[in-house]
Amino acid sequence: MSHRFEPQARQRIRLTARDLQAVEAVYHARYLNNRQIGRLLFGREDSSHARQRLRYLFDLDYLRKRVAAPNEPDIYYLGLKGRRYVVAQGLCDRETADKVAGVSGEQVATPTLMMSHELTLSGLYISARLQCRERGWSLHWKNTRRLELESLGMQPDGWLSVVTGPSPDAPPRQAFVEFTDAMPSKAEMAGKLARYQGHWERTRLPTAVLWFTTSPRKANLLLEAIRNDTYRDCYLVGLIDDNASFLTAPIWRWGDAERSNEGVPWA
């Protein structure tokens, strides 16, 4: 009988700074699996030590696990203590913490494809964190759920702000994040672009959209749909396979892509 999803009483566990960084990372991404946390904070995806520390955080209710099939990795979201911790750290208020925290998957049906989409975005968050850490940049990330609460008028998959300069007062570079696997219909695509346009005209602040997809063919379809848009130069289209360097490498194609197949960097 597996006790994988049964919290166990733990005494004398001292939480480390890294344990609490894991809690914060789960808050920012909403869902993270143990491999992603291992990669971000323990140097390797298959760290047994990461598994052990995550097990303690689970037992202490800082993190909870989604229901997962036996051969699928554990997927963590914030537990009660985790939500209290991020509020105490000033990352958000209590209501936001409760609304942004993930759900178990027992009461609320979350299709496998939707969870896969969420974890792909979590992977982008991890990649962004690692790239920023490597270069001494600072990163601010908002996940899908956090953006929903802001009622922007459109529904991006994520938002990030990066300060690349040495001074914290340097102007941040900001972008929305989109990830498309199944291509939307023309009408859906037009609606999405119109919502972005509406948002930018209300705020008078056009922002880059880093638009990931899964194949060159889909990237071409996206570029074609964007080509005649008023704000076509705001959209950068790239492949999810290149996400490990998406903040720095010239992986992006944009409105002038019909004239060049060479990518451009974002930051």
Next chain:
DNA sequence: GTCGCAGTGTACCGTATACC
């Protein structure tokens, strides 16, 4: 039914660090 595989849990070891 057997086997291989993937994933988790845990024991164990040696080392480092903090605290008394």
Next chain:
DNA sequence: GGTATACGGTACACTGCGAC
């Protein structure tokens, strides 16, 4: 110095799925 715990790593047991 002794003790407790963290950390990084290895190893093994267990579970359930899929292929044969």
